[in-house]
Amino acid sequence: MPCFAPPTTLAHRLRAAARRMAAPLAAAMMSALALTDLSAAAADDPGLVEIRTASAVASTAPVFPQDLKPRTVRLPDEWAETLPQADGPVWYRLEFTLPASHVTPSPLMAAYIERACSTAQVWLNGNLVFSGGHMTEPVTRSCFYPQLVVLPHALLNPQGNLLDIKVQGHALQHVASRQRAGGLSAVLVGPHTLLADLQARHTFWNVSLVQVISAMLVPVGIVMLGMGWQDRRSPWLIHFGLLAIGWAALSARLWWRDPPWDNATSEFLVCVGFGVLVALAIQFLVRYAALRSTKLEIGLLAQCVLVPASLALAGPERLYTATSGWYLLLSAEVMAAVTLYLRVTWRKGIDGRADFWPMAFMLMGVGVLVLVDLATQHGLVTLLPVHVLHFSMPLMFIAVGVRQIQVFGRALQVAEASRNSLESRINEVTAEIERNFSQMAELRVEQVTEKERKRIAADLHDDLGAKLLTIVHTSESERISTLAREALEEMRLSVRGLTGKPMQVADALADWRAETVSRLSQANIEADWRSPTEDVHQQLSARAFVQTTRILREAVSNIIKHSGASHCKVRCSIGEHDFVLVVQDNGKGIPMELDGKLDRGHGMASMKHRAKQMQGQCLVESGPGYGTVIRLTLPL
């Protein structure tokens, strides 16, 4: 992974990641500011009238109650502050005079109500011109929807128009979030085209965008779930997938304005949903940091149960207090998990740091948003015109999701690469094993053969050897004794040919020399042996050694028995691929037989035969009175 990347690449990657992750945050902030500016700018337009005061009276009456004494309020009127106990409906009466029209005919007029929470009906000069939805439970939930009310020309007076707005909402204690407590914003009156534009923009930022982004979260979450399902070693992917889908589900409240249940149930569900989401978020962070704690898991699970239980216990009258407490606690938990995650990731060293910065940017962004939201909830900050949290959080999730996909993709690449290297390694090892196996099999065969040869050798010595030996020493006939002795020597040589290892030519020459010289000396024949003693490194197979020994022995025996020589010269020369042994005596030579061939009784035929067996040759030159020369050439 990145730990192998050169530092420049790493830094580059970090910067790129930071840029990527910072972008949505910046966009969110900028757009919020831009929108605030936009509203302000619109208010300054000379064609628009901004109504900032109203007479308000809480009443369920079907029309503006004339009998009750209204109080004058400044708009926006937040019930959380002005009417903490009111659940509505509250009647507002706004008076306005149309701005002088610059164009004829006068354009279509409208009233723009940025926020009428939860919903409202509007009367113009006593005529119902707009209804936002159900005014009784389940009340339509339109807190985040700006309303545009068309003001028909026919109903407008040039002077002193009355705009009655009946707002149905909920007391702060009956909702889980200050943003959904009842209230009415300032009202803008002006040309419909201008205000429609304003409404469209506001709707886009507060509703449509959130809807789109939240909708995007669903496929991201599904992809995460799929990845987590595939890769069981990354359980955080499951948590993250559930978190994304859960958030998207919770965001559905923004466009599901008419759920079939009452406000208390909605608020209850949202708060419970947040408990679950926080549990998932914490699990994701902890598991992503490669940590695991069963206690934590049990705790989170218990919390998920505890949230609805405590809310039920607190009752609908203290919903806000209870949820505020929970939100504070949940936020603190998320912050703690974020801190833990960042700490662990940082400590992982350079490898972890590649992951640290992008995640740190995003998580710190989350932290800021959560703090802003908490401040809003507790009235420390006035309600922002745009709910940044609503669309920046899903953006954050998408960014994290993309990061996860990136990590997953890279892991796939790495897995593929390591699978390939593993495969080639396996092939190598397999080849090696096969090689070793065949070597071992050969070795085994050699061992078995060796063992068997040794056994045969031992048997030959013990049985045949002992019997031959007995014949040697018990036979009355000297001829039989000699034959048996020769047979014994033959047997010994044969066994050596069977069991012996290849030997150095130099060693073989030494053995032959010792035997030849001592035999000749014992027969009082002067021996003159010359052979190369240095720089002989060739090897001789046991069989070649044995056969050559036999030939040489035979030759020496012939000299001793038949030649009557007084001197014997042995010369040995070693070439690259063969060696030559020349045995020459000064004896009487080998008598020719009638057929012109050399005497077979002297074993010449067997010497030649043995030489031939070894792809060599044995030449005998002899003439009466000229001695004998035996020239033996054998391949090495």
Place this chain on the structure above:
Amino acid sequence: MNKILLLEDLPEIRAWVKALVTQVFPQAQISESARVHDALALISAERFDVALVDLGLPDGSGVDVVAALRDTQPEAQSVVVTIHDDDDHLFPALQAGAFGYLLKEQPREHFVEQLRRISQGEPPLTPSIARRVIAYFAAQNKPQERPQNLPHVSLTDRENEVLLWVAKGFTLPEIGTQLNLSRHTIADYVKQIYRKLNVSSRAEAALEAQRLGLFRR
């Protein structure tokens, strides 16, 4: 030479060897045995001057008898009498303390001659045995291959020289001529070589036994 041990399992061969031994040592009292077990019993009961030991016996190897004799009666001279002429069989016997070897199938006069030479302190030495001895001492002189605490036995330059000549196939008389030394001096060198081979092998064996003992404990 008055007490001789003869260890041979084949009765005919034993009789043959006994006859030849009597020829060389007419005064000798010969104790015969056909098994390693019996020979070991005889060794523990009596003292011998010479032991003629066969290697391949029904109940074991004559090498054990050679070793036992060296341990209990170092002055006794062990001579291996065998059908095996290869150094794989002979070298261990020489290491165990044998002072020479005789091949069983030799003609009577050769056998007698060789036995006489050995008893007079002229043991035989073939090129292949000489090569084994050279290799053995070469390994002994490599400090990394030699176990610690092993008494260092090394050959003199002359002994080495003799060994090298033998290994090249020169007969002892030839070497005597070559080095301008008498036959007896050469024989003395060969005796020393055998003795040192035995001493070194013995120390090595003792150390090996000690090591095995330590492991067993």
